[in-house]
Amino acid sequence: MSFRIVGLPAEPFAALFQLDDAALAARGARRVIATGNPGYPCRVSIEDAAVGEECLLLPFEHMAVDSPYRASGPIYVRRGAVSRTVAVDEVPDYVRRRLISLRGYDAAGMMIDADVVAGDDVAARIAQSFANPAVRDIHLHNARPGCYSCRVERA
Numbered sequence: 001m002s003f004r005i006v007g008l009p010a011e012p013f014a015a016l017f018q019l020d021d022a023a024l025a026a027r028g029a030r031r032v033i034a035t036g037n038p039g040y041p042c043r044v045s046i047e048d049a050a051v052g053e054e055c056l057l058l059p060f061e062h063m064a065v066d067s068p069y070r071a072s073g074p075i076y077v078r079r080g081a082v083s084r085t086v087a088v089d090e091v092p093d094y095v096r097r098r099l100i101s102l103r104g105y106d107a108a109g110m111m112i113d114a115d116v117v118a119g120d121d122v123a124a125r126i127a128q129s130f131a132n133p134a135v136r137d138i139h140l141h142n143a144r145p146g147c148y149s150c151r152v153e154r155a
Contacts, residue, residue, distance in 0.1 A: 001131060002088050003089060004153055005092065006151045006152070009044070010044045010081055013044065016058070024058075031056060032055050032057050033054055037049065037051055038098070040053070040076045040078075041076055041149065042081050043077060044082070044084075046092050053078055053079070055076045056077050060075040062139065062148040066109070069110065069111050073146065073148050091119070091123050095140060095150070099116065099117075099142070100119055100143055101140070101142075101146070102114065102116075102122070102125055102126065102138050103139045103141065104130075105137055113129045116143050126138060126152055137152060137153050
């Protein structure tokens with residue numbers, strides 16, 4: 001079962017980098033500088049920020065549906081991040097180097113499949129989840145902190 005990992009579009013976040021720290025704080029966000037790699041996974045570029053790179057840590061509604069699974073959580077976005085097109089069936093290092101929680105959702109936004117696997121096992125587990133035709137898409141989360149990572153769609 002072919003799949004594609006999808007990052008967030010860059011446009012909604014670009015203007016936020018122009019805000020001062022007080023304006024960011026009013027939105028529940030803050031400016032941070034990456035102090036390690038990995039550790040600051042950018043949800044736009046689907047890669048970890050380099051040490052010294054400026055990022056925003058901000059709340060993001062990743063599951064904007066009318067269901068009990070409606071959800072938001074913290075994400076990092078790198079300054080100047082460009083949306084990345086991930087090749088079909090590619091699992092980038094950004095995912096491979098982490099323990100990943102997979103959450104499969106149906107068309108009504110109800111979770112119908114879930115698991116936690118090592119990053120190197122993500123591709124096989126995605127295929128297993130998509131073997132169920134009712135799974136519309138899969139959200140990946142970094143399992144230890146629980147943060148939303150990216151979405152997986154059928155290719």
